Amino acid sequence: MYLSKRTILLFHTLSKSEGPLTSNYLSQVVGVTSRTVKKDLQVLGEIIASYGAKLCSKPGRGYQIYVDDERSYQELVRLMEQNDLVADQNIPRYSYERVNYIIKKLLIIDYYIKFEDFMEELYVGRSTITNDMKMVRENLQQYGLKLIHTPSRGTIITGKESAKRQCIAEYFFHNAVGERFYVKDNIMFNSNQNQKELAHLRHELLSVLMDYHIHLSDLSVENLMIHIAVMMRRLTFSNYVECSEEQMSYVADTPEWEAALKYCGILEDVLDMDIPRSEVVYLTMHLISKHINEQMDVSAKRQNDLREVIIKGLRAVKKQYRIDLCGDLELIDLLILHLEPMIRRIQMGMVMRNPLAYESTIRYLYASWITAGFCREIEASYHIHIDFNEFGYLVLYFNMAVERCRNAEVKKVALVCGRGRPEMITILSQMKEALAKYHVTFTMMDTYQIPQINVQDYYLIISTVPLELPKSAPLIVLHAFDESEIHTVKHFYQYLEFKDIPFSRYLKSSRVVSLRGEHIHAVLKSFSRILEKRMDDSAGKWNQINEMPLCISDNHIAVLLNGVDAAETSFLIGKLEKPIEKDHRIIQVIICVQCAACDMGWLSGILYVLSKWIRDEEQVNSFFKDSSISCIQKQFLDIIERE
Template identity: 25%
Template sequence: MLSKRQIGILELMELGDEYTGEQIAGMLGVTARTVRADMRVLSSTLSTFGAVIDSKRGKGYRLTVHDPEAYNRMKMQTQEMEDQSDRVVKLALLLLQRKTFLKLEEAAETLYVSESTVKNDLRVLKKDLESRGLAVITKPKYGIRIIGSERQLRNVYRSFLEADAIIPGLKDKRYQELRELVVSVLKEEDTLVTDIGVDNLVIHIWIASERMDAGLVADISQSDQESITRSKEYQVAQKLAKSVGIVLGVDLPKDEIVYMTMHILGAKSVSYEEKGVKDFTKVVEPRVMEISRELLRIVDNHMQLALSTDNELLCGIALHLKPALNRFKYGLTIRNPMLSEIKQAYPEAFDASVLMGKKLQELTDVAINQDELGYLALHVGAAMARQESQRVKKRALVVCATGIASSQLLYYKLRARFSGRMEVAGTCSAADLQRRSLEDIDLIISTVPLTSTLSTPIVNVHTLLRESDVGQIERILTDRKQTLSAYIRADHIFLQQTYTNRDDVLQFLVEQMKKRFVVPSNLLALIKEREEMAPTFQENLVAVPHPIYPVMDEPVVLCCTLQQPIDWGGNEVQVIFLFCIPKQYNEGLQQLYESMVVFIEDRQKVKQLIHAQDLAACLPLLS
């Protein structure tokens, strides 16, 4: 069914107003691209529940409900699914806020549900917690309890708080007072911490106070105590603990101050922008610099992205690793709210970060989680964008009826929209076009019909440059000619398979690869290794497994659909694309990534593919 965000869009549109994608994005705190993807999902879903979303150029989206009964039934079904998810989070928090057992009847009374409902929710929660390294024990006459190290319990406690956006007191004056106090002390002590780092630190302090109220204190090893108490950051933590204790009404013991120091070390950053790269090595240890270089080398070796010579990227990676290595060392976590969007929007950059994570684990003997991988991918994505901007730009000529006011308006709109990718060489009228040489022009953008036959591509647009006009220009700039079907042959498609687990599906697809291509003998192991680093689930029941590094000379894609969804790293999957990219990165590969993303975001097409019984029904969906 629909996600919370999509239901939120519907509730917004139920007010009866029209909203543009940008307005909805601003109100929900997401990108316009995410809103467009959500609108595609809503449009395909609502058509079977008596409602439709109309889109008008320049005005926005409007919801029209033709069958209120069917529409409300759909919302109730979605709400029922959300209700269990919410209850599981609240049940987890009840357990994590106490040192003793929680009786079933007490949980049922607190959550306003029956004991049988609590038992069902507990089964879901137990599976989740076990995947995080915690155990749930049930003791007759006593109840339920979560078992694990205090550090694990606090990390999980935090993730459940953030999952439901219910950090206790997050909006009240006391929480804000605590945050302002933390910022003030860090500033006084000249300790630079990013906004995300400050939020992490404040939430940690809040959780520490909650756990201490339940009689649970951080357990710090003697070796960690000895090394951390000698650091400058420990002195900062001592001052912070004293001030915080007054606000929260608690007296933080030494173990908690040491634990707070760990968080400061994990959040502390350095700034080099004003000093320049020349002085950068003075604030980052040689070991961190060498690790950063090694991470870039491993990506270049396997993906040929030519990143090793990008000093700005080297600085970004090293600056991220400096506090990150402390987080790894002390088992601390940092949340990446953009993770899902990063994985979907920048798949090649995320794959590069996975390779970095694997190498980092070899060099430091610590495992890096998906949130950290996402931040590394942002740095890589920025570097790839810089490379793209340095490529030869296409030169465009703007043609309008008069060649004066309207052409100037379009000229500046094009410059703003395609800056760095297209150079607007000039403007002229339709009459002047006949006398102008077009040898240096790659594209003509015209607001008037051009009757003459020209070898240069022509795009007819509106003076105000509508979204459909932008799409036409985008297709020429990126030379998008290929669709997903160009990369998937008919004999690479396997419909309505009966496999019930991930390993069996992967085994089957690898066997099909071996029948058709020369592949490494350890291809299956390379694919599973990639899954262990970060599951390749995308969205809309689709997974895109692939080897942890490229192994083919040309891109190869195999497609498999299942009769029933299977578990794929905690998500349901029913469509699998085995994705083997070439060793050499090129523009064709970028087209493959983009066509894959476009298909996966189209929920209606994915749904039709799942139900397709033969190639005749399947192939048009991939075109």
């Protein structure tokens, strides 16, 4: 988290003082009002408490640091010195950076903060802070939290304690730009004392899970430890969750409840405090949401209802994207196993963390596209919103199904040899090995048989002698048939998947446009207006653009999974005038692929090439320098040639 120079200066001033210092004196040291300095001291006190010390306030005398653990405290001194060196460089520059900073500070401090305080800390004017607060409010709404502002008192976050904890976990641990996932890496918990405590609690957690036969993935254990660390910190400041009778009844008499009871007893010893029953329910719900069950404990009716919804979703995918997965029993069984606990997690307000969600969705862009269509049916049937973590897991299931569907399509390859049958058998063996990963059947023939066959029946024709065939025929002639030619055959086979995609036609009607906006909703609104004009959208389909999934790459390019029917296939590429942030990932470009029904057969290949382009850092950097359609066309063709 960014620490202002004021906060660092306050720490140095207090740490060197032998006695208490008044807020009046400290305000003169850092050049702000007494009211502002008290808020800075609140932030400082939160951090100091994690390093074996406490910041005490004595009425009439002032503030003083008292050290309980010298070794942990010296770690904080070292960290503050490092922070002092980079404080100037770390001042938030863009809107998304300021939004993250404001949310973090409001989450730490449970009382009102004035706009003037943020203006002083971030070196911006009131209008800038006012605009940033709009995005702060929208971001908090995702967690069911509200931003309350009164002119006389300032701004504060309100909402359920469980929602605040989820928000803290997100902003301080999971997705913070440039920060690590694990609890031990966070500045609030990386003192020696905290590390020993957390290591002990992790060991005890694993022991309890084993005793009650509760199986969690390694990732879920790390995620749970983050929530336990946040829970401990909030309990220290008397912030308790509330639970309903319905929630209490839901978790009662489960193995997870018994495990949570036992573990909370361990936490009570560590914290030296009584933990309310509501906190046990809270921990139980985390365990239930993360528990890996190989068999579902649900009624046959609910399972059949879920199967019907899945089939309905797969039929919608077939109708819109021309890919039939309705008969894939393996996919259906996997979806039943995953969707039942997923729906339960969402209804309980829990999230199953997926740190590879964005990487998976960009890599498997076609699977992401059809998953988005499937999820629309699931959301409508169960009145839920599938968050991107869960969406990323579903993409993996659909990608495996797409691969099975692709491999189920048998492709015929002809082997024509003018050198005799023995050599043809040798070539056949080598070709079977070279194309083993593809579902291919080989037909051996002599040159005299060529006029008798329909060339279009064959996906590829491999010959050891020149043949007189139409120019459009997929022919490759071998000469020495060494390793380099085997490599050539493999690449040519892959190339055939994309060579007929009319990218030049698609790109001819494509455009690169400029997008304005300080935050994602403003940018998408600007994008939707352009899309409405291009498509004459009288039905208002682009009004729902904020609900459409966005796959965001590490190269700051996002792809909009729109699912909107188009009259012609094209790309609309929006370049942002300023980078923005969504889910703690930076966006500089948004791409909308519009695919006409007549081109759905090419959608898989189109998105495959697009995915390759997005993940190619060199190509992306080149695009940022030259954003013309002709440049993009050349880059796409380069990718196809390489493939």
